[in-house]
Amino acid sequence: MDFFPVFLKLSDRKVIVIGGGEVACRKIDLLYQAGADITLVSPKIHPYLESLVAGGKIAWQQQPYQKGVIVGFHQVWATTNDPTLNHQIFKDAEALGIWTNVVDDPQHCHFITPAMVDRSPIQVAISSGGASPVLVRMIREKLETQLPQNLSLLAKYSGQQRQRIKEYFNTVDERRKFWERFFRLPAVETATTPAQLEAAFSALLEQPNPVGGNVYVIETGADPELLSLKALRLMQQAEYVLYPQDSPPAFIELCRRDAERDTYKPEALVNQVNQWVQQDYRVCVLLPKPMRDQMAISLTEQFQGIFVPCVG
Known part of the structure; x- marks a missing residue:
């Protein structure tokens, strides 16, 4: 492990950024979002940074780098396009015991910034330690498609x-099981407002030990690439997958790897789904378009499931 993964609290911490180009713009944006007290040092700066200075969001020392400017800061960022100067900044900061990041130069960093999936307050960070930025970006893109957009909510x-949940359940185990049931509710997975979550939360409190899983009905077409991001996410969550005997393998392979799988016949599908729902499974039903009108409404209404149509 070349770098220890950690999330830093930067609220009101004094951070100095040396260099005023496009790289500084990207880093300062993130630092400002984290609440850092930012000082920028550079003879000239990007117009975007000028707007931040004019708005009072960051301070600017309009001068070349000098060793004394970093004294008193908690964190140093070297973002200039001069490697020799960046290395000198790192050396000066290290002598003072200040954590330093030389952008795109992991060998001269006390810490590095990962690729991030931000659903604040949920954050996912991915890093290769500087070995393969392109691979990290591809992983981040995959995670973006898997994590629901309402995760922040x-x-x-x-x-x-x-605190409220502690009034209903005395043990950590009871609270954990309640939250697992809550987050798996279809109404919660599709919620877009706090009011919708409150309705689901209150209803579940009245029946704290329900038996039953969830049903995801995914309509399939001719091309698996036309499945929506929502469909792919639900297929990855399912613990049991039911599919017709003639279903193309490409759709089945997009489901969760460790999920149990079985074929179904239309006349027996409801009974099969009910069997696994009663065991608290999340069941994914792959439903070809010709069967949509016949089965989709019945399954979603009977099991209060989620139906995701094919986009193509």
Whole structure:
């Protein structure tokens, strides 16, 4: 492990960025979002940075780098296009015991910034230690498609209910099981407002030990690349997959790797789904377009499931 993964709290911490180009723009954006107290040092700066200075969001020392400017700061970022100067900044900061990042130069970094998937307060960070930035970007893109867009809403709401849930459940295990059931509710997975989450939360509190899983009905077409991101995410969550005997393998392979799988016949599908739902499984049903009108409404209504049509 070349770098220890950690999330830093930068609220009101004094951070100095040396260099005023496009690289500095990207880093300062992230530092500002994290609440850092930012000082920029550079003779000239990018017009975007000028707008931040004019808006009072960052301070600017309009001068070349000098060793004394980093004294008193908690973190140093070297973003100039001069490697020799960046290395000198690193050496000076290291002598003072200040954590330093020389952008795109892992050998001269006390810490590095990962690729991020931001669903604040949920954050996912991916890093290769500087070995393969392109691969890291591809992994981040995959995660973006898997993580629901309402994850931020779910995290904020659940955080606000931590004390409230303790009034209903005495043990950590009871609370954990409740939250697992809550996050798996179709109404929660599709929620877009706190009011929708509150309705689902209150209803579940009234029946804290329900038996039953979830049903995801995914309509398939001729081309698996036309499946929506939502369909792919739900297919990855399912613990049991049911598919017709003539279903193309490409659709089945997009489902969760360790999920149990079985074929179905239309006349027996409801019974099969019910069997696994009663065992608290998340069941994914791959439904070809010709069967849509026949089965989709019946399954989603009977099991309060989610139906995702094919986009193509």
